[in-house]
Amino acid sequence: MKNALYAVFFMALLTAPSISVASTADHSKFDQLNGPFSTAESVTKACLSCHTKSSAQVMDSLHWTWDTTHPVTGQALGKKRIINSFCGSPLSNEPRCTSCHAGYGWTDLRDSAPTDPTKVDCLVCHDTSGAYEKIPTDAGYPQLAPRMIGGKLVQPPDLSKIARSVGKSGRENCGACHFNGGGGDGVKHGDLDTSLINPPLDLDVHMSADGENMSCSQCHTFNDHIPSGSRYRTTAVDTHGLDLPHDDHDRATCESCHGGTPHQDAKLDDHTDRVACQTCHIPEFARGGVATKTWWDWSTGGRKDADGKPLYIKDEHGHLSYSAQKGDFKYEENVRPAYLWYNGLIEQTAVTDKLDSHMTDGILILNRIEGSATDGKSRIWPFKEMRGKQPYDPVNNTLVVNHVFGDDDSAFWTNFDYPKAIAYGMAYAGLPWSGTLDFIETRMYWPITHMVAPKEQALRCGACHTTDPGGRMATLSGFYLPGRDHALLLDILGYLMLGGSLVGVFLHGAVRILLRKRPSP
Amino acid sequence: MTHKRDVMIYTRYERFWHWSQAVLIFTLFFTGFGIHGTHDLLPFGLAVMIHQTAAIVLIGLWIFTTFWNFTTGQWRQYLFKKGILKIIRFYAYGILKGEPHPYKKSLQRKQNALQSLAYMTFMTVIGPALWATGIVYLLYNEWSHFDGAGEALGIVALLHTAAAFAMGTFVIIHIYMTTTGKTPLHYVKTMITGYDRIELSEVEEAYLAETKAAEMK
Numbered sequence: 023m024k025n026a027l028y029a030v031f032f033m034a035l036l037t038a039p040s041i042s043v044a045s046t047a048d049h050s051k052f053d054q055l056n057g058p059f060s061t062a063e064s065v066t067k068a069c070l071s072c073h074t075k076s077s078a079q080v081m082d083s084l085h086w087t088w089d090t091t092h093p094v095t096g097q098a099l100g101k102k103r104i105i106n107s108f109c110g111s112p113l114s115n116e117p118r119c120t121s122c123h124a125g126y127g128w129t130d131l132r133d134s135a136p137t138d139p140t141k142v143d144c145l146v147c148h149d150t151s152g153a154y155e156k157i158p159t160d161a162g163y164p165q166l167a168p169r170m171i172g173g174k175l176v177q178p179p180d181l182s183k184i185a186r187s188v189g190k191s192g193r194e195n196c197g198a199c200h201f202n203g204g205g206g207d208g209v210k211h212g213d214l215d216t217s218l219i220n221p222p223l224d225l226d227v228h229m230s231a232d233g234e235n236m237s238c239s240q241c242h243t244f245n246d247h248i249p250s251g252s253r254y255r256t257t258a259v260d261t262h263g264l265d266l267p268h269d270d271h272d273r274a275t276c277e278s279c280h281g282g283t284p285h286q287d288a289k290l291d292d293h294t295d296r297v298a299c300q301t302c303h304i305p306e307f308a309r310g311g312v313a314t315k316t317w318w319d320w321s322t323g324g325r326k327d328a329d330g331k332p333l334y335i336k337d338e339h340g341h342l343s344y345s346a347q348k349g350d351f352k353y354e355e356n357v358r359p360a361y362l363w364y365n366g367l368i369e370q371t372a373v374t375d376k377l378d379s380h381m382t383d384g385i386l387i388l389n390r391i392e393g394s395a396t397d398g399k400s401r402i403w404p405f406k407e408m409r410g411k412q413p414y415d416p417v418n419n420t421l422v423v424n425h426v427f428g429d430d431d432s433a434f435w436t437n438f439d440y441p442k443a444i445a446y447g448m449a450y451a452g453l454p455w456s457g458t459l460d461f462i463e464t465r466m467y468w469p470i471t472h473m474v475a476p477k478e479q480a481l482r483c484g485a486c487h488t489t490d491p492g493g494r495m496a497t498l499s500g501f502y503l504p505g506r507d508h509a510l511l512l513d514i515l516g517y518l519m520l521g522g523s524l525v526g527v528f529l530h531g532a533v534r535i536l537l538r539k540r541p542s543p
Numbered sequence: 544m545t546h547k548r549d550v551m552i553y554t555r556y557e558r559f560w561h562w563s564q565a566v567l568i569f570t571l572f573f574t575g576f577g578i579h580g581t582h583d584l585l586p587f588g589l590a591v592m593i594h595q596t597a598a599i600v601l602i603g604l605w606i607f608t609t610f611w612n613f614t615t616g617q618w619r620q621y622l623f624k625k626g627i628l629k630i631i632r633f634y635a636y637g638i639l640k641g642e643p644h645p646y647k648k649s650l651q652r653k654q655n656a657l658q659s660l661a662y663m664t665f666m667t668v669i670g671p672a673l674w675a676t677g678i679v680y681l682l683y684n685e686w687s688h689f690d691g692a693g694e695a696l697g698i699v700a701l702l703h704t705a706a707a708f709a710m711g712t713f714v715i716i717h718i719y720m721t722t723t724g725k726t727p728l729h730y731v732k733t734m735i736t737g738y739d740r741i742e743l744s745e746v747e748e749a750y751l752a753e754t755k756a757a758e759m760k
Contacts, residue, residue: 289591292684395693483588489580501693502700505578505587509701516708523712527719534723537639 050186057182062126062163063140065185070139077139079247085124086135086142092254094367099254102131104370105421107318107388107408107466108204111373114425114450117161122199126162132452144188147195151187153179156198159427193219193229196238208312212357212406213472217310225310226473243273250274256469258298258366258393259401276300296501298364298401301494302481303474306356307406310473313341317352318410320424321461324438332438347426347435349411359404359470361498365393368467373453376419377462386414388466395500402498405467412464413444417456423447545742549760550751552653553737557617560608561734567601568714570594575707595681602674621663624656631657638723648741665713672706 049055054068070077080086089100101112101119112119113131120128125141143162145154157165165178201207201215208215217225223232228241242251251274265271265278273279276299283291284299293302308314325333325346332346341353369390371380380387393400414421425447426434432446440459448455486495487505495503553561570593576582577590585593612618629645634657637645646655654662679686679699686692724730733739738760743751751759 292687295684295687396691398688398690482586483591484586487578487587502697504696504700505580507697507700508580509697509704512701512705512708516704516711519708520711520715523715527715531719531722533639538641 045189049188052186055182055185055188057185059181059185060166062143062145062166062181063138065181066140066142066144068185069144069188073144076144076247077142080124080142081135081137081139082246083124083248084252085247085249088123088131088135090254094255095369097369098372099370103372103374105373105388105412106210107410107412107464108210108315109424109426110320110412110421111423111447111451113373113423114447115427118159118427120161121156121158122203123162129161132450145181145184146198147191148188149184149195150189150192151184152194153187154181154184155179190237191239192237196242200238204315206315208308208310209315210408211468211472212314212316213304213307213470215308215310215312215314217312218472221310221473224476224479227476228474241273241278243271245271253469254368254370256364256366256368258364258403259295259399296395296401298403300469300471300474301359301361301402301404303477304359304404304470304472305475305479305481305485306358307404307470307473308355308357309475311355313339313353313355314357314406315351316354316357316407316409317350318348318408319350319461320413321349321411323347323349323434324440326438346438357406358494360407360467361402361494362391362405362467363393363395363397363400363498363500364391364403364405364469365397365400367392371421373421373423373451375421377414377421378419384463386412386462386464388464391467395498402495404470406470408466408468410464411461413440413459414462415456415458416460417458418454420453421462422455422459423451423453425450545744546748547740548743548748548751549738549740550743551737551758552648552739552741553734555737556611558734558737560604560611563604564601567597567604568710570597571601572707572711572714579704598674598677598681602678605670605674620653621659621666623663624652624654624659627656627660630655634723648739661713661717665710669706669709669713673703673710676700676703676706 052072054071057065059065059068066077084090087100088102089098091098105111109115109119116129116131120131123135123143124146125136125143127141128135143156145164146156155164156162164181165176168175168177170176197214197216197219200211201218202209203214204210208217218229221230223230227233228236239249242249244250250272257272257275260275260277260282262275263277263282265273276284280299282294284294285291322344323346325344327333333344334342334346335344337343337353339353342348342351343353344350369392371377371386371388377386380390391403391405412421413424422444424434424440425432425443429436430446431437432439432442434440434443437443441457444455444459445457481494484505486493487503489506489508490496493506495506574585574590574594574597577585578587578594612621626646633642633645644655646652676699680696680703683692683696683699686695689695721730721734722728724733748759751757
């Protein structure tokens, strides 16, 4: 009951900001924002004239530094250090990859992020007009002057108009980068794509206008411009529970609002210590009509057609199934997650890591999801399993930096020559390359936490509690799962005993009937 | 001089106990096999819900029946009796040859030695094994935080399943045994009406007629 009251209180709290959108400041009335702005930095300067601390705060965040040390494992993390199973490393590919940096002009990731406060991009997160856009290849800059794009002269966005529109970040702001990770809509995460900008209720009960109409930051609470909710360090089990005002200011777990016992059913509540909410409540991801990439084989890249032109093949849904620049792809929609025990720790693969200890059955596990049925700190979580093949150095036994993007004679996307691209990438990163190149099959696991379905669509008990080898929990071990697990010997003995007694009584009965018919002597 | 009379040897409560217990055990058996994965006729959640409800009702029935058994003194019916080998010999051999049953039912001795032993086993071994493991199973979340709880649940489930197989075997043989009366349905009728034809001494007959300690036709 107490929990229910908290929940009601919470919903009131959460919906409050969306009811009273108006702040005490109307940004369209500020003279400082009239412009005209000829540079992106001059907009930031105007913002800083009132919001004096904002750049300093942003520059402290992971959105800015792309650099952090894991507080538990001690592993140095950040985009320039680890390799993922999509484009690999942003090193040597900066002006393209840093288009999603929350600032302007980070052209060399070997250097730390810029320290000039005017390099912070306020608009990408706070534009509410929808008119602001970063150029995909300009290290985070928007278009500033008229430019020929695809044979058409395109005018730059009106920065002063955008500056006067600023407000709280909406789904579109965060989505500009997070929905398009991995090089396109929905490619990387599977549970984040443009279908969440205006999702129907059955896609996402929280973000749908027919549901709670929440924005990302209502869960991913920002404290001094630092977001909560991290894939590098997930709260896999939230023992804190309800997040109350003046409490921990981190509402990125379901429990923050729903508590630890949210069901009206004790048996369901009994599951919350071992099963993450997401496991039942996100039965499938990529449900919004946007497919996510599930296979990326770099090893086949570089093929040309009969005319010597780079080859591109589309599948029946219009997705690229082969690209000379990137190799073979597979896309999927309505994907059933993979399930793993997860205690919130993920060990990533650094570009400098030796690979031996990260191999499982000849496959490189790029990020090792830690946790087990018995460590008391884990729950069963859903993941998107990304599969693929990536270039590596079989002699040094490391992954390699693939230089894909750039206006030079080595970038793979324009020259289609792996040895050249790898040599360039490794030299750029200052890492040794033996000169030998091969491809290694990889897996990477992406925790699924968005696209929460209406409760009627949550998994039923039988999805896991089943002897069916296709059951959702079929591959998890180290614990007894009712309805799935059996002691084979007991079953054999038990059925033999039941069957034996049935046969026994039938035989006994048959003999009785036969002998009864015989007249007694 | 003795007379054969129809006497109510199974009181109303005893019959209520027997038949409600039978329904509950069949329900538990069916849903339990569903949960176990032997059949797929019920959704798992529904099977668990019915199984739990039936189990709680049955435990309630057993608590009340234990109370009834002791307050009425009927518990003595289940005590060990001599002559069990004779009974076993009869069912294995004599019954096939049409020999008479070596045991005579009386008001004080409703059950033969084999029955007493079987029911005693049912009430003190199979039943408690089921409800004890069942309750521990049901309360899993009260002990799930202990180390090894995930595996321990498997052992609890294994014991529960083993006891259920024993119960199933008991039920199969028990049902078959009901056909071994004068007619195949005689014992079932007795368990429904409560009346059986038993031999009464004159004294017993007069006592029952006078006191109505047991109803007599």
